[in-house]
Amino acid sequence: MTNNQPQHNDHQLSQHVALSTINELPVLKIQNQQASACIAIQGAHLIEYTPTNKANVLFVSNEEPYIKGKAIRGGIPICWPWFGAHETLSDVPAHGFVRDKDWQYEIVSDSLERTDIRFSFTTEGEQAGFAYPARCELLVSIGETLLMSLTTHNTGDKPFEISQALHSYFQCADIQDVRIKGLKNSQFLDQLSDSVYELKKSFKFEQEVDGIVLDRGQPVELKGLGQSTVTLIREGSNSLVLWNPWIEKSKRLSSFDALDYLRMVCVEVTNTSEDSRLVKPGKSHTLFMEIVTEPNA
Numbered sequence: 001m002t003n004n005q006p007q008h009n010d011h012q013l014s015q016h017v018a019l020s021t022i023n024e025l026p027v028l029k030i031q032n033q034q035a036s037a038c039i040a041i042q043g044a045h046l047i048e049y050t051p052t053n054k055a056n057v058l059f060v061s062n063e064e065p066y067i068k069g070k071a072i073r074g075g076i077p078i079c080w081p082w083f084g085a086h087e088t089l090s091d092v093p094a095h096g097f098v099r100d101k102d103w104q105y106e107i108v109s110d111s112l113e114r115t116d117i118r119f120s121f122t123t124e125g126e127q128a129g130f131a132y133p134a135r136c137e138l139l140v141s142i143g144e145t146l147l148m149s150l151t152t153h154n155t156g157d158k159p160f161e162i163s164q165a166l167h168s169y170f171q172c173a174d175i176q177d178v179r180i181k182g183l184k185n186s187q188f189l190d191q192l193s194d195s196v197y198e199l200k201k202s203f204k205f206e207q208e209v210d211g212i213v214l215d216r217g218q219p220v221e222l223k224g225l226g227q228s229t230v231t232l233i234r235e236g237s238n239s240l241v242l243w244n245p246w247i248e249k250s251k252r253l254s255s256f257d258a259l260d261y262l263r264m265v266c267v268e269v270t271n272t273s274e275d276s277r278l279v280k281p282g283k284s285h286t287l288f289m290e291i292v293t294e295p296n297a
């Protein structure tokens with residue numbers, strides 16, 4: 001479904017960007033010399049990133065229906081202005097309110113090597129669970145590497161706190177081969193057992209995993225994915241979320257096949273828990289990540 005081949009009804013917006021649709025959802029298809037990609041305008045949601053001569057780095061379930069008003073399962077959902085359950089309200093969606101909304105977009109530059117698209121979402125404080133005027137901007141830069149920069153501007157006169165995520169689903173050949181390196185000595189807040197421990201070596205997935213790593217914002221490496229090693233470089237983030245639903249939860253998840261847990265791993269660049277950020281009036285905060293892929297030796 002996320003195949004990037006031109007369709008007869010695609011509308012070319014610039015040299016390397018075309019407007020297309022997947023089922024109900026308008027998408028931007030990017031194809032330059034260094035990579036191809038696909039971004040749904042709903043949620044500013046990247047659903048494919050394929051560096052030239054490499055495999056698609058991202059996972060989206062084949063069960064995904066791509067319908068209006070429903071967050072896509074896979075790719076890189078933008079969770080904003082809260083991550084996970086809302087702190088005080090139980091009747092608002094998990095992971096904030098921008099995943100199922102249309103964003104504005106603008107192609108800011110488009111060259112053979114790199115295509116930059118800026119998405120924006122503005123709230124005047126009318127959204128349930130977030131009573132503050134704010135503008136959220138996501139710069140997506142498609143080239144030899146993938147850059148994503150999520151900036152929150154406080155446009156009101158009161159400070160507010162945000163938690164957020166670039167909730168990346170990476171494709172893997174077999175979850176049991178995946179290792180996350182670079183987390184040694186970081187704190188792991190295990191959300192399933194409600195315990196905290198220090199990570200000693202590279203992280204493996206052998207059962208359901210749902211937890212927050214509190215760290216120093218250092219680069220981390222995803223090994224054993226299959227064709228490529230992925231390095232995640234971050235700025236403005238001292239936390240990561242690791243998630244795999246494993247066997248039983250996979251059977252209950254929407255837009256997900258029971259065996260999809262074998263083919264995906266979520267390593268999410270976040271500001272959450274103690275790493276939530278205060279944004280003062282007139283100020284902004286940027287959460288940045290770069291995804292670098294290298295073929296396995």
Ligand SMILES: O=P(O)(O)OC[C@H]1O[C@@H](O)[C@H](O)[C@@H](O)[C@@H]1O
Nearest residue numbers: 094095167210211241243266268
């Ligand atoms: O089903 P959703 O809302 O997309 O969330 C998926 C998962 O996202 C992860 O980031 C959370 O840590 C999990 O607890 C959650 O189940």
